[in-house]
Amino acid sequence: MKKRSVYAAIIGGGAAGLMCAIRAAENHPEQTIVILEKADRVGKKILVTGNGRCNLSHIGADAKSYHGDGSDMLINILFKKYHPDAVLSYFHALGLLTHTDSENRVYPLSNQASSVLDVLRMRIAQLPIDTICNTDIRRIQKTAEGYEIMTPELKLCAKKLVVAAGGKADYAGRDNDSRELLRSLGLSMTKLSPSLSPVKVKSELLKSLKGIRASAKVTLIRDKKIIKTERGEVQFTENALSGICIFNLSRHANSGGCEIHLNLLPDFTDEQVEQEITNRFKRSSKATCGELFTGMFHKNIGLALLKSSGIKPSALCKDISNKEIRTLCRHITDWRFVCEETRDFKKAQVTAGGVRLSEIDPYTFESNRHRGLYLIGEVLDIDGDCGGYNLQFAFASGMCAGDHL
Ligand SMILES: Cc1cc2nc3c(=O)[nH]c(=O)nc-3n(C[C@H](O)[C@H](O)[C@H](O)COP(=O)(O)OP(=O)(O)OC[C@H]3O[C@@H](n4cnc5c(N)ncnc54)[C@H](O)[C@@H]3O)c2cc1C
Known part of the structure; x- marks a missing residue:
C-alpha cells in the first residue's frame, strides 16, 4: 500500500x-x-x-x-x-x-x-x-x-x-x-x-388536497403550548404538509403530541372571518354549500373545510345553522392536523x-x-x-x- x-x-x-x-x-x-x-x-x-x-x-x-x-x-x-x-x-x-x-x-x-x-x-x-x-x-x-x-x-x-x-x-x-x-x-x-422536511400528518382529507398550495399562518402546538409560528405557503401532499413554512417547523415536530394549526385568513380578525362567512351564506342562500368559497379558496380546500366541519357540500346555504357557521369559521382560522413521527432523512434538507x-x-x-x-x-x-x-x-x-x- x-x-x-x-x-x-x-x-x-x-x-x-x-x-x-x-x-x-x-x-x-x-x-x-x-x-x-x-x-x-x-x-x-x-x-x-x-x-x-x-x-x-x-x-x-x-x-x-x-x-x-x-x-x-x-x-x-x-x-x-x-x-x-x-x-x-x-x-x-x-x-x-x-x-x-x-x-x-x-x-x-x-x-x-x-x-x-x-x-x-x-x-x-x-x-x-x-x-x-x-x-x-x-x-x-x-x-x-x-x-x-x-x-x-x-x-x-x-x-x-x-x-x-x-x-x-x-x-x-x-x-x-x-x-x-x-x-x-x-x-x-x-x-x-431530520430537519427542513415535510411533516407527516394523519388526515383523510389529504388525498383530495394533494398538490394544492395555500397561504397560511402555521402554528406548531405541543401539549397545548405554541412551539413555533411561521407564515407562508403550505403545500399539501398525499400524507404530509410541506412548503418552506412547514420546513421551518419540522425540527420540532418529530416527537409525539404535536399538532399543526393552519390559519387560512391570518390577516382577518375572528369577527371579520365570521362576518365574511355569514355574508357569503346570506348572499348564496339559494346555492349549495359547495359553492360558498368560490373566489376565496381553492375548491378542494373549501370542500375539505366543509367536511371537517360536518357540513355536506350538497346542503343549501340557507339551511345551515349559526352554530355550524361558527364551527366552519373555527376550521378556517384553526384547521388542525395531528403530526406523525417524521424520521425520513431522505426527504429532509x-x-x-x-x-x-x-x-x-x-x-x-x-x-x-x-x-x-x-x-x-x-x-x-x-x-x-x-x-x-x-x-x-x-x-x-x-x-x-x-x-x-
Ligand atoms: C435538496 C436540498 C436542498 C437544499 N437547499 C439549500 C439551499 O438552497 N440553501 C441552503 O442554505 N441549504 C440548502 N440545503 C442544505 C445544504 O445543502 C447543506 O446544509 C450543506 O450542503 C451542508 O454542507 P456540508 O459541506 O457541511 O455537507 P455536505 O454538503 O453534505 O457535504 C458533505 C460531503 O462529505 C461527503 N462524505 C460524507 N461522509 C464521507 C466519508 N466518510 N468519506 C468521504 N466523504 C464523505 C459527502 O459525500 C458529501 O459530499 C439543501 C439540502 C438539500 C438536501
Missing part, C-alpha cells in the same frame, strides 16, 4: 469542505491539501440546492435563525468576521455574481447552482489541492505527527485533519452516516433528526444534531479534544432555517477553519 504525507486532509467535498480547502491552500500555497470524497464528484449536493438555483446565503442572517445547543454563541462569534457579506464578497472575488430576492435570499445571478460549484472548482484547479473521489473514509488513527487516514489504495498521513462529512440528511437516498467515524475520534454527539458545539473552539473550529482536528458544516450540532442559512454556515465555517489550519 502506498503511503503519502500531506499538510491537511479534508474528509468531505461538500460546501464546507471545498471552501475550507481553498482558504487553507491560499494561506499555505507551498503545502498540499487533499480532499477525500465518498461520491464520484465533489459538490454534488450543491447542484440540487434551492431547486437547482442554490440559495447560497441570506443577507442579515444572524443567530436567531440557527438551532442547536450553543448555536447562539457560535454564530455570534463566526459571523463577526465571516458574515454573509464577507462570504459573498469572497464568492465575488472567485467570479460569482449574485442577486438577492425580496426575502433577502441570495442566488447566483445565473440562477444555476452549477455556477457556485464551478467557481469553487475553478479555484481548486489553480491551487495545490488534490481531490480523491469514490473514497469512503471509515476510520482515522491519531498519531504523534497528526492523523493517519486509510483509503483502500493509500495510507494518508496528514498534519491537520478536517471533518466536513455533512449530516445524515441525504438528497440521493444514500446512507450518509458519519457517526462511526466521529465516534472513533471520541467526539460526543447529540441525537440526529438538513440534519438537526451532530457533534456537540462544546467540542470545538468557536473562533477556529478546532477540536478541543484533539489538536489539529477541525469540524465544520453540517457535521456539527447546528442547523439553520430554510432560506440560505445552512449554506451560509457551511461556507463561513469552511472559511474560518481554512484560515486557521
Whole structure:
C-alpha cells in the first residue's frame, strides 16, 4: 500500500469542505491539501440546492435563525468576521455574481447552482489541492505527527485533519452516516433528526388536497403550548404538509403530541372571518354549500373545510345553522392536523444534531479534544432555517477553519 504525507486532509467535498480547502491552500500555497470524497464528484449536493438555483446565503442572517445547543454563541462569534457579506464578497472575488430576492435570499445571478460549484472548482484547479473521489473514509488513527487516514489504495498521513462529512440528511437516498467515524475520534454527539422536511400528518382529507398550495399562518402546538409560528405557503401532499413554512417547523415536530394549526385568513380578525362567512351564506342562500368559497379558496380546500366541519357540500346555504357557521369559521382560522413521527432523512434538507458545539473552539473550529482536528458544516450540532442559512454556515465555517489550519 502506498503511503503519502500531506499538510491537511479534508474528509468531505461538500460546501464546507471545498471552501475550507481553498482558504487553507491560499494561506499555505507551498503545502498540499487533499480532499477525500465518498461520491464520484465533489459538490454534488450543491447542484440540487434551492431547486437547482442554490440559495447560497441570506443577507442579515444572524443567530436567531440557527438551532442547536450553543448555536447562539457560535454564530455570534463566526459571523463577526465571516458574515454573509464577507462570504459573498469572497464568492465575488472567485467570479460569482449574485442577486438577492425580496426575502433577502441570495442566488447566483445565473440562477444555476452549477455556477457556485464551478467557481469553487475553478479555484481548486489553480491551487495545490488534490481531490480523491469514490473514497469512503471509515476510520482515522491519531498519531504523534497528526492523523493517519486509510483509503483502500493509500495510507494518508496528514498534519491537520478536517471533518466536513455533512449530516445524515441525504438528497440521493444514500446512507450518509458519519457517526462511526466521529465516534472513533471520541467526539460526543447529540441525537440526529431530520430537519427542513415535510411533516407527516394523519388526515383523510389529504388525498383530495394533494398538490394544492395555500397561504397560511402555521402554528406548531405541543401539549397545548405554541412551539413555533411561521407564515407562508403550505403545500399539501398525499400524507404530509410541506412548503418552506412547514420546513421551518419540522425540527420540532418529530416527537409525539404535536399538532399543526393552519390559519387560512391570518390577516382577518375572528369577527371579520365570521362576518365574511355569514355574508357569503346570506348572499348564496339559494346555492349549495359547495359553492360558498368560490373566489376565496381553492375548491378542494373549501370542500375539505366543509367536511371537517360536518357540513355536506350538497346542503343549501340557507339551511345551515349559526352554530355550524361558527364551527366552519373555527376550521378556517384553526384547521388542525395531528403530526406523525417524521424520521425520513431522505426527504429532509438538513440534519438537526451532530457533534456537540462544546467540542470545538468557536473562533477556529478546532477540536478541543484533539489538536489539529477541525469540524465544520453540517457535521456539527447546528442547523439553520430554510432560506440560505445552512449554506451560509457551511461556507463561513469552511472559511474560518481554512484560515486557521
Ligand atoms: C435538496 C436540498 C436542498 C437544499 N437547499 C439549500 C439551499 O438552497 N440553501 C441552503 O442554505 N441549504 C440548502 N440545503 C442544505 C445544504 O445543502 C447543506 O446544509 C450543506 O450542503 C451542508 O454542507 P456540508 O459541506 O457541511 O455537507 P455536505 O454538503 O453534505 O457535504 C458533505 C460531503 O462529505 C461527503 N462524505 C460524507 N461522509 C464521507 C466519508 N466518510 N468519506 C468521504 N466523504 C464523505 C459527502 O459525500 C458529501 O459530499 C439543501 C439540502 C438539500 C438536501
